[in-house]
Amino acid sequence: MSITTILTQLATTEGAEAAADSGLLGSLGINPQMLLFQVIGFLILVWVMGKFVYPILIKQVDARQEKIEASLEAAREAEKHAASADARIDAQLKKARQEAQEIVATAKEEATHLLDEADKKSKANAEITLKKAHDEVAREITAAKKALHNETLELVALATERVIGATHTKDVDASVISAALKEAEK
Amino acid sequence: MAEKLSHTKIARYAVRQLQAGNGEVLREIAAYVLDERRLHETDLIIRAILEECERIGTVLADVTTIETLSDDMKAQIQKLTGASSLEIREHIDPSVLGGIRIETPTKRFDATFARTLSQLRERKI
Numbered sequence: 374m375s376i377t378t379i380l381t382q383l384a385t386t387e388g389a390e391a392a393a394d395s396g397l398l399g400s401l402g403i404n405p406q407m408l409l410f411q412v413i414g415f416l417i418l419v420w421v422m423g424k425f426v427y428p429i430l431i432k433q434v435d436a437r438q439e440k441i442e443a444s445l446e447a448a449r450e451a452e453k454h455a456a457s458a459d460a461r462i463d464a465q466l467k468k469a470r471q472e473a474q475e476i477v478a479t480a481k482e483e484a485t486h487l488l489d490e491a492d493k494k495s496k497a498n499a500e501i502t503l504k505k506a507h508d509e510v511a512r513e514i515t516a517a518k519k520a521l522h523n524e525t526l527e528l529v530a531l532a533t534e535r536v537i538g539a540t541h542t543k544d545v546d547a548s549v550i551s552a553a554l555k556e557a558e559k
Numbered sequence: 560m561a562e563k564l565s566h567t568k569i570a571r572y573a574v575r576q577l578q579a580g581n582g583e584v585l586r587e588i589a590a591y592v593l594d595e596r597r598l599h600e601t602d603l604i605i606r607a608i609l610e611e612c613e614r615i616g617t618v619l620a621d622v623t624t625i626e627t628l629s630d631d632m633k634a635q636i637q638k639l640t641g642a643s644s645l646e647i648r649e650h651i652d653p654s655v656l657g658g659i660r661i662e663t664p665t666k667r668f669d670a671t672f673a674r675t676l677s678q679l680r681e682r683k684i
Binding site for chain 2: 519522523526527529530533534537538541543545546547549550551553554555556557558
């Protein structure tokens with residue numbers, strides 16, 4: 374039988390008897406003996422709790438507290454790292470945006486340059502083509518003039534032949550021969 | 560081997576003989592040409608003889624016209640050639656259209672209309 378059991382039995386039998394006896398405490402239902410035992414039991418309980426239970430509890434609470442604080446510290450650290458990571462990310466984004474802007478600007482410049490080059494080239498080609506066309510036209514004009522000149526000569530010769538054949542008389546021929554011989558004598 | 564005679568030498572010999580009245584000289588020259596196997600030079604030898612004749616004033620002229628020559632024309636031709644003795648071979652050729660063409664062994668005078676028209680055609684570019 375445990376001490377607690379014994380004390381409990383004792384308290385219940387003696388307590389009933391005492392209650393029947395006392396005046397004020399009795400009217401209140403309080404048994405002094407019982408109260409004493411309860412106080413002692415309570416003190417024993419407190420001592421047992423303080424010796425065996427509270428240290429363990431306190432230790433556990435402390436450990437938990439430490440864990441919580443460590444977690445909080447870790448969270449703060451993590452928050453700090455996150456903040457610095459955010460700052461780095463912002464800086465990198467800014468740098469990336471700047472680089473992208475530079476690339477776009479360079480690309481625009483190059484595109485403008487290429488357009489200018491292409492424009493110049495096409496103008497030069499157009500000028501060359503135009504010059505070739507002019508030269509071709511000039512050549513054709515020259516060829517046409519030559520052909521016209523030759524054809525005119527031929528027509529004149531043919532016409533002259535026909536005219537001479539039709540109009541040349543003996544007297545005319547004699548005067549022509551005479552003039553030619555006189556010219557040759559000179 | 561005998562030295563090969565030049566055309567000029569043959570011509571001078573021929574002309575001298577002809578002047579001397581030796582009409583057989585041409586046969587001699589023909590025989591020489593045959594003997595020496597110089598038939599291919601016949602034209603050249605004849606030309607050389609004619610040139611030699613012209614040099615001494617005897618001219619053989621080929622005259623081409625569309626009509627026969629009058630005496631005046633012949634006199635003018637003789638004056639033009641400067642020949643003391645002129646022999647004209649007349650050729651009537653309508654294709655010359657008009658005018659006169661005179662050809663001697665060394666000279667040529669072309670005043671035909673055909674020549675004028677030919678010169679006109681030559682101006683083609």
